[in-house]
Amino acid sequence: MVLERTALSAGLRAALPVLLGIVPFGMITGVAMVASGIPPLEAMAMSVIVFAGASMMACAQLLSQGTPLLLIVLATLFINLRFMMYSASLRLHLAHLPLRWRLLVAYLQADNVYGLTLARFSEKSLSLEERLGYFLGAGVPIWLAWQAAVLAGVVIGAGVPASWRLEFAGPLAFIAMTVPLLRDRATLAAALAAGLVVVATAALPLRLNVMLAAVAGIGVGLFFDRYKTR
Amino acid sequence: MNLWLTIAGMAAVTYALRASFLVLPPSVETPPLLRRALRYVPAAVLTAIWAPELLLQDRVLFLALQNERLLAGAVAIAAAWRWRLASVTIAAGLLALHFFDWLT
Numbered sequence: 001m002v003l004e005r006t007a008l009s010a011g012l013r014a015a016l017p018v019l020l021g022i023v024p025f026g027m028i029t030g031v032a033m034v035a036s037g038i039p040p041l042e043a044m045a046m047s048v049i050v051f052a053g054a055s056m057m058a059c060a061q062l063l064s065q066g067t068p069l070l071l072i073v074l075a076t077l078f079i080n081l082r083f084m085m086y087s088a089s090l091r092l093h094l095a096h097l098p099l100r101w102r103l104l105v106a107y108l109q110a111d112n113v114y115g116l117t118l119a120r121f122s123e124k125s126l127s128l129e130e131r132l133g134y135f136l137g138a139g140v141p142i143w144l145a146w147q148a149a150v151l152a153g154v155v156i157g158a159g160v161p162a163s164w165r166l167e168f169a170g171p172l173a174f175i176a177m178t179v180p181l182l183r184d185r186a187t188l189a190a191a192l193a194a195g196l197v198v199v200a201t202a203a204l205p206l207r208l209n210v211m212l213a214a215v216a217g218i219g220v221g222l223f224f225d226r227y228k229t230r
Numbered sequence: 231m232n233l234w235l236t237i238a239g240m241a242a243v244t245y246a247l248r249a250s251f252l253v254l255p256p257s258v259e260t261p262p263l264l265r266r267a268l269r270y271v272p273a274a275v276l277t278a279i280w281a282p283e284l285l286l287q288d289r290v291l292f293l294a295l296q297n298e299r300l301l302a303g304a305v306a307i308a309a310a311w312r313w314r315l316a317s318v319t320i321a322a323g324l325l326a327l328h329f330f331d332w333l334t
Binding site for chain 2: 024039046049055056058059061077078081083088090094102107166174175178179180182188190191192195203209210213214217222
């Protein structure tokens with residue numbers, strides 16, 4: 001597999017404006033993880049090994065509420081289910097790559113890398129080498145910027161006084177991710193149902209209410225989705 | 231130790247999801263129901279995570295003007311709706327939290 005230099009630099013150029021958005025979010029993730037009690041080394045390890053901001057933020061929040069390990073892993077599964085969607089979609093363009101490259105593409109998947117790449121793949125017809133080059137050209141710098149930002153957040157976070165209440169940045173980041181998704185009635189209904197169920201079943205042990213709410217939200221979304229198409 | 235196990239578990243499920251379809255041979259199709267259900271996952275799951283932080287105190291519904299997290303969350307939702315920028319939403323929410331905290 002030969003990497004296309006022009007495709008690599010095209011990917012990098014597309015990624016540059018996105019980097020500006022990643023840095024504050026990465027820093028906030030780092031700060032929130034440390035603020036909710038994850039030691040710096042573990043926070044950094046999680047950032048490199050898991051590499052999925054929303055689930056890391058959720059893990060920090062759930063850990064501080066005393067959630068058992070298995071449920072945190074289950075919550076991670078639900079939060080990161082969207083990667084399955086990305087995986088299915090990227091496969092349409094990259095299925096013919098050798099397996100080791102597809103395994104690397106899988107690791108580098110992130111919301112913005114996926115968004116940038118798919119936008120490019122759908123507007124231009126590219127060779128397989130060019131597609132891989134573009135993906136890596138965008139994906140590698142985004143990965144580097146993310147890790148640097150989390151590291152900065154972890155370092156800063158350890159010195160931030162608790163009275164600043166930066167742990168609230170966690171839920172705020174989730175609000176920032178949720179609201180732009182609520183474009184149609186089915187998605188809005190899914191979010192409302194999840195919010196209602198999570199609060200109504202809050203007395204359940206082991207934070208089971210989060211899982212119950214996720215399932216209820218997906219069910220209600222599907223119901224409205226079917227209603228819409230009829 | 232428990233934390234390292236948690237990290238390992240999170241990494242395993244996350245990578246499995248990312249690799250899921252990419253490692254399949256090109257001939258396999260995605261089932262339509264799964265594709266439709268996956269569309270509602272982010273909104274449902276993310277809301278289930280932030281809603282309790284705003285609405286509950288010690289696992290009990292806390293709807294009152296003294297709940298500064300709820301008020302700050304409402305400000306953040308409005309900011310997210312208007313500007314759709316994560317940095318603005320987070321900054322607005324944190325500022326509102328301190329403002330309402332100072333007010334009550």
